[in-house]
Amino acid sequence: MQDFIRLFFNLEVMAQTLPLLMQGLWMTAKLCAAVIGLGLVGGLFLALGALSHRRWLRWPAFALIDFLRALPPLVLLIFIYSGLPFAGLAISPFAAVAVAFFLNNSAYYAEIYRAGIQSVPTGQTEAARACGLTTGQTLAHVVLPQAVRNVLPDLLSNTVEVVKLTSLASVVSLAELLYSANMARSLTYNASPLVLAALVYLVLLWPLVRLVSRYQRRLAA
Amino acid sequence: MSRPMLEIVALEKSFGDLKVLRDINLRVATGEMVFVIGPSGSGKSTMLRCCNRLEEPTSGAILIDGKDIVGCSSSALNRMRLEVGMVFQGFHLYPHMNVVANVMLAQIKALKRPKDEARERALAMLDRVGLRHRAETMPTQLSGGQQQRVAIARALALDPKVMLFDEPTSALDPELVGSVLAVMKDLKDSGMTMLVVSHEMGFAREAADRVVFMDGGLVVEEGPPEQIFANPKAERTQAFLSRVRA
């Protein structure tokens, strides 16, 4: 038992490695900002493509979404990080992670937006169009605000997934939270930094996870 | 008759193989209120929806104050839709905006009115339908009749030349119908050109200038309300009316 505490909950080691982890957390934050921002925008465009009346837009959009959903994000990341240099495209770890997870999450956000947009009754679009609003104005002022509200729990829960996903960046040696923690582990021969990282994730994400549950229950009621 | 405000010429509409409208011809003079009645599935809604191209006509022309809305480009269409107000059976107020914002949105975005002016106009229109005091309420907190009156105000705020009504009272509880009809009567008295799909026969008798009976995608018979209701000529009209009254 004492060994367990010494190896996993060693306060001394935790305190010692905390600054390193906080640096990692900052990188995690930057990654999240990039991936969430890009993903929300890319996802919207993919969703609009998938909902288009034009077949040449709709089919490629669906194909891309489903391809990205079938491919594990880590595989996409490794492909971009280790594969693209062979094509003469050297890319920084940060850019590789941002691009890989942007692609991956665009597909997930797209599915959520699509469900949201489809949940808005057609009468809303018709009323807006009958008032002379353009397609774009109808989307921006009438459909999207309602769509986003209807799928807020899903948007939130996917955003939690993004934060968790950024931990995979450690695989390509990007010094984010988990990488820093694992680095600290190998330096101290002690798993406490990993446990500390887990606690940081928990503190950040637990409230969001609770919120998602609460929201979903309210919608069901 | 002077130049009609709304003229439907040889309008046809098919959904795939289904011919819903076959050769509809109808003129509505300026300031006239025309009632359209007919059995379910006869194409009344489709005809109305063709008038602002929510439904794309298969062939024919629809003239709004002399300009054809069927042939025009999509940018011209948005401008012409401003001249055609539409009121739906299901109200379709935007649930995420309060009442006055509902009435302001298209004024600002489509008519490019300044915000202040749009708000003033919106409040004036809400006043007209008797709901100025509910301007800051969310639509879902209003009764059906109130929601429908806001929808009318929303259309009126754009200064349309014609108003289309698709069964504006049939989703309402009976005791709420009167308030909406009163607003429509007031609108008629102020000289608005109106094309109304509705089975409120009493109201038609009192306020309509003409009644059109549609069946199977055709205008079967038209005339003054007294004549259509009291002495319909066509057999199909007689059958329909006796069914409705029963």
Next chain:
Amino acid sequence: MDGLDRFLTTFFNARIFARYLPDMLAGVWTTIWLAAAVIALGLSLGLLLACLRAYGWRLANFFIICFADMGRALPPLVLILIIYFGLPGLGLRVPGPLVLILVLGTVLAAFAEEIFWAGLTSVPKGQWEAGRATGLGFTQTLVQIALPQAARLALPPLVNRVLAISKMTALGSVIGVSEILSVASTAQSFTGSAAPLTMGAIAYVIVFLPLVVLTRLLERRFAWKV
């Protein structure tokens, strides 16, 4: 033309494809059985916990909710690293595949519990009352009446989650489990070519596309139900 040629030999080198096909097939097999084990563990544990929660025992529910929240809030890779690199310090060496199955299965259980529970809570109260009124016990009502209805509601989100978590078996490459991605990475460093990575990506799409298609079919079937 030269550029395209080079691109093709870099990413789609047939010789390399052929050479590593047997290894890749072994990797595919590993990925499939790992995923199957994860799904079996995750769904059964999740279902069990959701049912347990229906009994409304305060203390049990507290622990179930904590478990579900933590499983959903923690990145699986953190748990994998803690177990894989931390436990040997206590003299406990857990094999990579087992670590993967335990962690991913537990994480799936956390999500599955929430999904099943959401399904159970949306079964109308009248259904429960009807069950009890016709003389069924609580457990019988739960199993015979509430669960089948909950399962229907739970199916689409559940398949989505199963897909997302099965894909995470690729994390095995980090702890030396020779599933598709590790085979591809190893081959890539041996050959100095990107072709094995392409091959791995293709293998993943072939393995997981059926699940993606399943989510589409379910979506269509349930589109008019909600």
